[in-house]
Amino acid sequence: MKLIKEYDFTSMTTLDKDWNVRVGDKWANRELQHYVNDKEHILFQDGLVLKATYDGTTIRSARMDTKDNFYFTYGLIEIDAKLPGGKGTWPAIWMMPNEKIYGHWPKSGEIDIVEYAANKKDRLFFCLHTEKYNHRKPDDQYYTDDIFPNIADDFHTFALKWEESQITYYVDGEVVAHYKRGEHGKDPGPSGWPFTHDYYLILNLAIGGTFGGAVDYTMFPQEMVVKAIRVYQ
Structure with missing residues (x-):
């Protein structure tokens, strides 16, 4: 495979033109953070830092795509x-369709490269969302594993191999989850496997909500640090 895109954040001092920074205080899943665009919450320190803070009134954090x-x-x-380890943090590295080919979420799909909720210690989430199979039906394409002790203590390489009929997840080079189009009698069409068109990247650090859970307000500040992203085809 050939490297088609690399973001080496360790050599950058500002985001390049590929990245959109999102701001606002109304997000799904009852999350508590206000996303902002400033140098306190998006900074470079041997990598791209997405920081979450709390000033006694407002939680601020970062999201970009x-x-x-x-x-x-x-x-x-x-x-x-x-990944951050503070109770109530909900970091995510994921992808969404650039065009809603099959309709609004979840009809055009969602690919989560890795999600983590520190209230669920040692557990990572590797999930696909489609019209027929999504987080409302967690036995379908919503793989989790509790085999990652102290996962937030160090840097790790989270990877996903996306092919026409299968998607494979890796952590530090080891396969941790695998989904195959039409497996176990699932719908192989767009309702069950819409992952056949362009997707873009998203990085965000959410706080609380239906997935992040209860928040320890003494934990702040918290950081997700991304050293590099590489895409091969």
Whole structure:
């Protein structure tokens, strides 16, 4: 495979033109953070730092994506990152369709490269969301594993190999989850496998909500640090 895109955040001092920074205080899943665009919450310290803070009144954090600027269909994606470990943090590295080919979420799909909720210690989430199979039906394409002790203590390489008929997840080079189009009698069409068109990258650090859970307000500040993203085809 050939490297088609690399973001080496250790050599950057500002985001390049591929990245859109999102701001606002109304997000899904009852999350508590206000996303902002400033140098306190998006900074570079041997990598890209997404920081969450609490000033006694407001939780502020960061979210960014490559929508309309960098998107692709199929390939191997590798991310070198360190996840935050504070109770109530909900970091995510994921992908959404650049165009809603089959309709609004979840009809056009969602690919989560890795999610972590520190209230669920040692557990990572590797999930696909489609019209027929999504987080409302967790036995379908919603793989989790509790085999990652102290996962937030160090940097790890989270990777996903996206092919036409299968998607495979890796942590530090080891396979941790695998989904195959139409397996176990699932719908192989767009309702069950819409992952056939361009997706873009998203990085965010959410706090609380239906997934992040109860928040320890003494934990702040918290950081997700991303050293690099590489995409191969």
